[in-house]
Amino acid sequence: MRRTDGQFVMLVIMNALLLVAGVVISGGSFLSLFNLQSMAGQVPEIGLLAIGVMLAMCAGNGGIDLSGIALANLSGVVSAVLMVSILGPASDPTTFSLGFMFGCLLVGFAGGLFNGFLIARFQITPILCTLGTQMAFMGLAIVVSQGRAVTVGSPALLSSLGNDMLFGVPISFIIFIVVATLIGAVLKFTPFGLWLMLMGTNPKAATFAGFPKNGVILSTYALSGTLSGIAGIIIAARNVNVKFDYGSSYLLIAILIAVMAGVRPEGGYGRVVCVVLSAVALQLMSSLLNFGGLSNFVRDFAWGALLLTFLAVGRYDVMGFFAPMRRSEDPSASVPQSPK
Secondary structure, three states, X not given: OOHHHHHHHHHHHHHHHHHHHHHHHHOOHHHOHHHHHHHHHHHHHXXXXXXXXXXXXXXXXXXXXXXXXXXXXXXXXXXXXXXXXXXXXXXXXXXXXXXXXXXXXXXXXXXXXXXXXXXXXXXXXXXXXXHHHHHHHHHHHXXXXXXXXXXXXXXXXXXXXXXXXXXXEEHHHHHHHHHHHHHHHHHHHXXXXXXXXXXHHOHHHHHHOOOOHHHHHHHHXXXXXXXXXXXXXXXXXXXXXXXXXXXXXXXXXXXXXXXXXXXXXOOOOOOHHHHHHHHHHHHHHHHHHHHOOOOHHHHHHHHHHHHHHHHHHHHHHHHHHOHHHHHHHOXXXXXXXXXX
């Protein structure tokens, strides 16, 4: 079995075991329709940020986008302040909702493009660059909002995205699955996906092959920023306010989801379907901890311990656990090597 298939199977089994454990602990209420809908409604915003983290990690060279949640909050704050000053949610709810969503997407795209420009133009290590822009985005959101929560209200169209159901499934979760499917298709069937993975696997080979390296970096971080903008829309849709410090623990969770999904920190490998399964598994774990009556402090400790565990396991895999398997699958492994 290939490593990619093994990761997918492991996550499927993990989700199944978590569902069984939830049934045992809760006496069956864990699988109630209300609880399943509640869990599904909480996955999209963090799942979208995790896909953005995956894209940046796949690019290699210390690629990881630390600015995701800060950019999501900035997109919501800027768009809310602008639309409230121009229109207001009560006067024309539909126009307000459309304008707010467009503003979030525009700010998210611009912020991601800014990240990509700094990394591509000045050769800044991505993890340090996005750490700096994370603080810059948060500071800008504080200035724009004057450090206060900005009321978006509940205009019908926007509120439906965060709270309504379609065939019993939260609309926000459907949006998440559609976006994840589109990104997975782009990575699998377009030259961009090939360039991204090769650049993460072997940047020198990508350079000599004539791949548009700077273009790939710009596109990757612009796409990650757009995902933050979509997350900002869903955050606002699920709440009546947007604020600069919403989801302070989301950065750790998004990285944990990507690592659990088998995304290689050194770059060159990542599957969107595994990120989706990993996000679902983490939400199931979070709900299990709530059913067990454990505090948020215990949950944060569990997330940190899980992140370290999966990083260690992934490193052990890279260092040789799957090496015999890969050698047996590699046709070139049976070719005798010439003596030196």
